[in-house]
Amino acid sequence: MKQRITGAEALMRSLSAEGVKTIFGYPGGSIMPVYDALYDYTRGEKKAFDHILVRHEQGATHAAEGYARVSGEVGVCIVTSGPGATNTLTGVADAMLDSTPIVVIAGQVPISALGTDFFQEVDLVGVAQPISKWSYQIRHAEDIAWAVSRAFYIARSGRPGPVVLDFLKNAQTEMVDYAPEKVGFVRSYVPYPKLEMDAVQAAADLINGAKKPLALVGQGVELGNAQEELIAFLEKADIPAGRTMLGLSALPSTHPLNVGMLGMHGNYAVNMKEQECDVLIAIGMRFSDRVTGSLKTYAKQAKVIHLDIDKSEINKNVKTTVAVVADCKESLPAITALLKKGDHKEWRESFKPLDKKERAKVIEPAIHPKEGPLLMGEVVNTVAEATQGDAVLVTDVGQNQLFATRYFRYPKHRSICTSGGLGTMGYGMPAAIGATFGAPDRTVVCFMGDGGFQMCIEELGTIMEHQAPVKMILMNNNYLGNVRQWQDMFWQRRKSFTRMMNPCYELIAQGYGIPYEAVTDRKNLAAAVAKMLATKGPYILECAILEDDDVLPMTPPGKSIDEMQLELAPPPTPPVREGRPAE
Amino acid sequence: MNSLYTILVYSENIAGVLNQITAVFTRRQVNIESLNVCASSTPGVHKYTITCYCTEEMVKILKKQIEKRIDVLQARYYTDEDIxxxxxxxxxxxxxxxxxxxxxxxxxxxxxxxxxxxxxxxxxxxxxxxxxxxxxxxxxxxxxxxxxxxxxSGRICITRDTREYLDEYLAEREKTVES
Structure with a gap:
């Protein structure tokens, strides 16, 4: 049944029809009609949404990402034109690289003003196109029902991603005979490619013949809700599995076939074994350079089976022997059905001595240090132990992220929010806010460094206003630690602008009325963590970290993954520079 | 080894698709030698004829990256013998x-x-x-x-193949929507 309403109201109804419950946003001139309609839709009889007023539009996108990641729903942002719109671009690019379904709705100047350099006008579709899954300009109110439904369909289907809707102001105020639409088909877009049985058979044959199979599990498994299918597949053929950073909770870390995290700072054994396996089975992962190291030497001995829903990932970085292009929810069971019961005990056992080596050289010193200032690894480990089971891990970017992802535990699905592809500092705090709305029954812990904490620090205001129960763990080492580590390792210890003067975070916490505690002494750590977790609502736990705490192991950039270092190489001799005394 | 490839792209007639297609070439640092855009014989479908020098490996990547854009129906590449x-x-x-x-x-x-x-x-x-x-x-x-x-002008071409891949794709999609 059609009803004559404004475009802004049509947007409200369309969002409601898509099942939207939570909107992260920030008002402004070109989106005022929408905010006016939103006023009614967030209270009283018409209430359909909770609107979370962020403090910066970038925060809205990361919050939408965090929300989407833990809930599996589409995250939604509403912002204004111009700066409001450009502020979302970092989040859009982040969501694109990490396949996160979000829909950004930005106001735009009216159609009569388009292209005139009007106040707060920016060609949003033009700038968003290369970094989004789809961008579209809604020019008239009659397009709304179709465009919004198409946006959600594209964002959530197939390989998910961000969609940007540029919503002209005239379209918000025009009257339209509104009838809801449901887009479930786009002729030019095939989100779920048809499973090719020949490829399934070829993959199964390779796996059945493998002596040293190794699976690489990515976020695709979570996005496809194929966690159970993955376990059935791995268990039947007895295949050890490493997980990418974004795929960490796709396979419970307690599962006996889990052999740890892949990548530059992942686990030692699995990195070494990627160079020894005979069949490599990549499942919903994209062979990022952070996983493969140098492609020239990566897994050259192995036959590669690549399961991905996105055909453009096949042969993009790593040459594939068998490609199975389909949703892994479908391809995994199809392959499993053709597998022989496998037994690769000897192969699996061969990981153990390397694990032992890593535990002795890296893990124990990182999580159970005996003396000196606090280390990031032990902070993460303490929080992981205290939250066993249910917590969602959110991280910022840098050392905090690498330590957190290494030492946290993932017994449950959809338990990690981190900026993997874009590596967006400032992602953590707003993403954690989003996660608290996406998974209101779970504890959300967010590890940040002093750099990233300050990069979206304004979102403390959002946390305060909504009492979003984010347990913030600020691991403060007075450095931009990851860059500092690289400077130490590869740039002759020339610490160019990585040392940072910090504000008094206690006063900042006070300003926002957020409970705060600082830990400087190891003996107080566990109690402080327990207190943080027992406190209702948000909390900031600042930990004074050793200034030159390094993340290990590490594959130096551009090197082969079997050159992974368990300890730091001796410091290189600084080059002698003319006219500049050596330090 | 670099060869001359002709890439035929078909898209829905929606504003901004050309930008998205050329951006794929820019990102992969491949120069477009010539470009022709026109309506195709199928109503509502636009045809892009693009030539470039690159390796076969690269042209395969370009094809997939172009097809990844939502409003692109199909992208296929040809050598001069095929058209x-x-x-x-x-x-x-x-x-x-x-x-x-x-x-x-x-x-x-x-x-x-x-x-x-x-x-x-x-x-x-x-x-x-x-x-x-x-x-x-x-x-x-x-x-x-x-x-x-x-x-x-840019190059225009028709394929020598006896199959019409765009028609096949559209028929297949038609079937999908009906079921």
């Missing part, structure tokens, strides 16, 4: 010089080009053919110093 192709060109030459030098008309005839306009100031010559045919005509005339303007 019938044409380019058009127009040359504006000085009538005075043409009259003074009989060589000019001889060259025009020799290349099978047509004189489409003659007025006291200039004459217009039209030539259709392959890139090489057109460039040869241009160079021969240019050597005589008569060319005032030269314009060359």
């Amino acid at each position: 019938f192709m044409l380019e058009s060109s127009l040359l504006k030459i000085s009538t005075q010089t043409m009259l003074e030098n009989p060589e000019v008309c001889r060259i025009v005839r020799h290349h099978g080009a047509r004189i489409v306009e003659v007025n006291p100031t200039y004459s217009a010559v039209e030539k259709t053919g392959t890139t090489e045919d057109i460039l040869e005509l241009y160079e021969d005339l240019n050597r005589l110093g008569v060319v005032r303007q030269f314009a060359r």
